[in-house]
Amino acid sequence: MTTFVEVTYDQHVSTLTINRPDKLNALSREVLSDLSVAVGAIAANTEVRAAVITGTGKAFVAGADIAAMKNMNEAQGREFGALGHQVFAAIENLRFPVIAAVNGFALGGGCELALACDFIYASCKAKFGQPEVNLGIIPGFGGTQRLPRRVGPAVARELIFTGKMINAEDALRIGLANAVFEPEELLAAALKTASEIASKGPLAVAAAKRLIRDGVDLPLPQANELERAAFGEAFATEDQSEGMGAFLEKRSPAFKGV
Ligand code: COA
Numbered sequence: 001m002t003t004f005v006e007v008t009y010d011q012h013v014s015t016l017t018i019n020r021p022d023k024l025n026a027l028s029r030e031v032l033s034d035l036s037v038a039v040g041a042i043a044a045n046t047e048v049r050a051a052v053i054t055g056t057g058k059a060f061v062a063g064a065d066i067a068a069m070k071n072m073n074e075a076q077g078r079e080f081g082a083l084g085h086q087v088f089a090a091i092e093n094l095r096f097p098v099i100a101a102v103n104g105f106a107l108g109g110g111c112e113l114a115l116a117c118d119f120i121y122a123s124c125k126a127k128f129g130q131p132e133v134n135l136g137i138i139p140g141f142g143g144t145q146r147l148p149r150r151v152g153p154a155v156a157r158e159l160i161f162t163g164k165m166i167n168a169e170d171a172l173r174i175g176l177a178n179a180v181f182e183p184e185e186l187l188a189a190a191l192k193t194a195s196e197i198a199s200k201g202p203l204a205v206a207a208a209k210r211l212i213r214d215g216v217d218l219p220l221p222q223a224n225e226l227e228r229a230a231f232g233e234a235f236a237t238e239d240q241s242e243g244m245g246a247f248l249e250k251r252s253p254a255f256k257g258v
Contacts, residue, residue, distance in 0.1 A: 013194045015191070016035070033083075058125075096197075096202065096205065
């Protein structure tokens, strides 16, 4: 537990809640540092097999903290961008899947935070956008890179060049969000999917996450090489023996992650 990020655990699922509602969960250095500590904590917890990131109040995260950035010079801007990149890379590199439960505004750094997660569930009240050009800056926590990889370059160009906000339905249509829920059902839906993921072979899920993340930017033959190696490695695990044994014995598997 830190000032701005609440961390909870329920069996194999962890939930991180960004908690600075009076500023719509805007990412100051302090919030990013707290997020970094929270991500480190769930990474170190060997029981965790899936996570959900969400926000308190009417925003997921309304962006990097504009008041804190207003008087930054070039070196400070560079350093702030590096901090955001570092924290979001840590999320992307978690061994288990992370679902962004986007409960409201996901703008600028908020949209980039959601993009650092494996996939996005959105409230029907959610709003997405990369409005940085309105402020005379560019997306600085991965938006120019992760958004085109998620929704395609042309759609990402339009969003980033215009800085416009889109609603949840449009986010779903362009493939930014995987699903849209009533506000009061969003977190339960994200937790249900996280629990389902956590019930699977954790080493297999972790390998699949790593392969998709690492392979997506490689030429297909090279990417397939990664899969070929990892598929063989799965047969060195007890989980493989347990999963297949359980199937053949018509019972539920008890995966141990070894
Ligand atoms: N950085 C710092 N503070 C922010 C913020 C941000 N990115 N987004 C919102 N806030 C603050 C507001 O300044 C306000 O603080 P105050 O009550 O002390 O004046 C508080 O959060 C509530 O925001 P407010 O603008 O009053 O809410 P709203 O419902 O009228 O509008 C938004 C919501 C999201 C449309 C609007 O806050 C907004 O445009 N935020 C900036 C989005 C942005 O450009 N993000 C990218 C940053 S790089």
